[in-house]
Amino acid sequence: MASVILGVVMTIINAGILERVDTALTGGTWFPLAGGTHSTISVLSGLFFRLPGGWITGETNALFAVITGSTPVAWAFLINNAIYPVIVVLVSRVLSMKKWYHYAVLLAPAILLGYAPMIPATHSVFQLPWSLAFKFQLLTDGAAFLIALVLAYLIAQAIARSRVAD
Amino acid sequence: MPVLSTYAYRDSVISRLDPRVKVAWLVVMLMVSITTDRPALLAVYLLVIGMAAAAGRVPFSHLWPTIRAMLSVAAVIVFIQLFLHPGPHPMAQFLGIRLYAEGLPVGVEVALRIYCVVLASLLTFIWMDPTDITLMLLKLRVNYRYAMLVSLSLRTFPLLERELGKIYDSQQARGMELRGTLRKLIRLMPVIMPFVLRALRRANDIAVAMELRGFGYRKERTWQRAIALKQLDIVLLAILAAVTLTYLFLRLTHPAWFR
Numbered sequence: 247m248a249s250v251i252l253g254v255v256m257t258i259i260n261a262g263i264l265e266r267v268d269t270a271l272t273g274g275t276w277f278p279l280a281g282g283t284h285s286t287i288s289v290l291s292g293l294f295f296r297l298p299g300g301w302i303t304g305e306t307n308a309l310f311a312v313i314t315g316s317t318p319v320a321w322a323f324l325i326n327n328a329i330y331p332v333i334v335v336l337v338s339r340v341l342s343m344k345k346w347y348h349y350a351v352l353l354a355p356a357i358l359l360g361y362a363p364m365i366p367a368t369h370s371v372f373q374l375p376w377s378l379a380f381k382f383q384l385l386t387d388g389a390a391f392l393i394a395l396v397l398a399y400l401i402a403q404a405i406a407r408s409r410v411a412d
Numbered sequence: 413m414p415v416l417s418t419y420a421y422r423d424s425v426i427s428r429l430d431p432r433v434k435v436a437w438l439v440v441m442l443m444v445s446i447t448t449d450r451p452a453l454l455a456v457y458l459l460v461i462g463m464a465a466a467a468g469r470v471p472f473s474h475l476w477p478t479i480r481a482m483l484s485v486a487a488v489i490v491f492i493q494l495f496l497h498p499g500p501h502p503m504a505q506f507l508g509i510r511l512y513a514e515g516l517p518v519g520v521e522v523a524l525r526i527y528c529v530v531l532a533s534l535l536t537f538i539w540m541d542p543t544d545i546t547l548m549l550l551k552l553r554v555n556y557r558y559a560m561l562v563s564l565s566l567r568t569f570p571l572l573e574r575e576l577g578k579i580y581d582s583q584q585a586r587g588m589e590l591r592g593t594l595r596k597l598i599r600l601m602p603v604i605m606p607f608v609l610r611a612l613r614r615a616n617d618i619a620v621a622m623e624l625r626g627f628g629y630r631k632e633r634t635w636q637r638a639i640a641l642k643q644l645d646i647v648l649l650a651i652l653a654a655v656t657l658t659y660l661f662l663r664l665t666h667p668a669w670f671r
Contacts, residue, residue: 247622248615250565254572255611259604263596269481273488274526279597283604290608302558306565313537315478315530318485321442370446371529372489373522375496397601401608410612 248411249291249299253306256287260307261316274317275372276382282393285357288327289398292334293343294411300331322367330360349399350391357387357394426468430645431544432551436652437464438536444659445528449671451517454524461531468539478534479527486526490519542566547639556633568618572611579606 264279272278284307291303304327311320333356341348361383369379405411426434445457465475491511494503499514542563549559583602584590590599622628641649663670 247561247564247619248612250561251568251572251611251615251618252608254565254569255608258569258573258576259600259607263593263600267593267597269485269488273492274485275489275492283600286604287608302561306561309562310565310569312533315482315534318526318529320533321529371522371525373449373493373518378496397604400601401605404605404609405612408609410609410616 249295249302250306252287252291252295252299253303254310256284256303256307257310257314259283259287261310261314265316269317272382273372274319275368275374276386277317278386278389279393281357281361281386281390282397285330285353285390285394286397286401288330288360289334289349289352289356289394290402290405292331293338293402294405297331297335300334301328304328304331318371319364319367322363325363326360329363330356333359343402346395346399349395349402353391353394353398357390361387361390422469424467424469425644426464426539429539429648430639430641431540431548432639432641433645433648433652434536434539435548436649438532440652440656441532442529443656445525445532447663447670448525449521450669451521451524453670454521454528457528458524458531461528461535465531465535468535470535470538474538475531475534478530482526482530486523489522489526490516493519493522543637544639547635547637550635551639557628564618568614572614575610575614576603576607579603579610 260280260283264283265274265277268274268277268280277284287307288300288304292300295303305324308320308323308327311317311323334352337352337355341351343349343352364386365376365379365383368374368382369376372379374382441457441461445454448454448457465472491506494511494513494515495509497512497515497518498510499512501513503511503513503516505511545566546559546563549562550556580590580596580603583599588599588602590596590603596603
């Protein structure tokens with residue numbers, strides 16, 4: 247249940263504020279801000295509700311992205327959001343996730359591998375050259391990493407302290 | 413612009429169709445839109461989508477906010493394509509970047525594709541009752557505990573949107589300036605933190621309420637309504653399958669027609 251709600255939360259924050267700014271700036275070819283909150287909520291869901299929770303959150307968000315027509319590459323989120331929680335859960339099994347740099351270690355592979363399907367999606371939908379699609383993706387990855395590193399760490403600590411996810 | 417265009421029942425042939433037909437239509441539209449490069453063909457697909465909207469009695473005002481929002485996407489994409497395709501016909505210079513006319517057909521193609529993908533997706537879900545999505549998943553042998561989540565998420569969406577509004581109001585009452593997208597962006601943390609915590613608490617409440625009503629107690633669950641393919645649905649699914657096979661055959665044998 248909480249995973250679904252987190253998926254809805256992610257959609258409301260992204261579609262309501264961040265994707266609008268991203269779209270105005272980049273035409274939807276890359277998502278520096280929405281990528282940050284996407285990573286934050288995906289990490290939280292994977293950490294607190296493990297793999298099924300991570301998948302439910304991600305696929306709920308992907309479904310809403312398709313329903314709302316928030317971006318023409320929304321259908322690629324279905325693949326992204328299936329890969330991302332797997333990496334989060336695998337990496338978080340070997341880390342205590344109590345220090346901020348644990349989040350950096352977790353986010354780097356999750357973002358790089360989890361967002362990789364966006365490269366062929368932007369290439370095919372926007373007709374961008376492969377090199378440019380790759381560069382745009384790297385920009386998304388960098389911004390998502392920095393934003394999620396701060397947000398995921400702080401919110402995860404707050405959730406753990408409040409015990410709402412117990 | 414509302415984030416979610418909600419389903420509203422309209423008495424039309426399309427509304428009465430099985431949800432599997434609607435999803436199959438969406439899959440076909442996405443496939444042809446993404447694999448076609450010729451702007452004229454993409455314009456035809458857009459026309460088909462427009463006709464489907466009219467047949468489903470979806471008012472234009474329902475689609476207009478999305479069409480308007482996608483204009484900025486299309487504009488940026490056309491700009492990028494004008495810059496990406498240097499040729500002998502420079503059109504204009506913008507902030508030191510030279511734009512070429514050679515990129516215009518590609519820009520138009522991508523803009524049309526964006527509209528096809530977005531409007532086909534939006535339309536499909538305007539036609540579909542959230543409960544129908546659950547029933548369709550059940551037919552696809554998804555466990556009812558997971559199938560239920562789709563309609564549950566659609567129903568909690570407006571509640572959580574209202575909750576976010578309340579958080580904005582309370583933070584503004586504490587003196588935080590949150591009017592305008594840029595201000596909301598800068599002050600994201602004081603909003604996102606309580607929003608996530610309140611959402612998790614709400615999730616716990618809903619989970620407890622569902623458990624008290626015996627949700628998940630039995631392996632099988634009965635439903636008030638069931639979906640079944642009618643004759644028209646079967647005919648339409650057959651037509652969609654034929655269209656897909658013909659398209660794939662032509663795409664492989666005459667690729668130039670689609671470029």
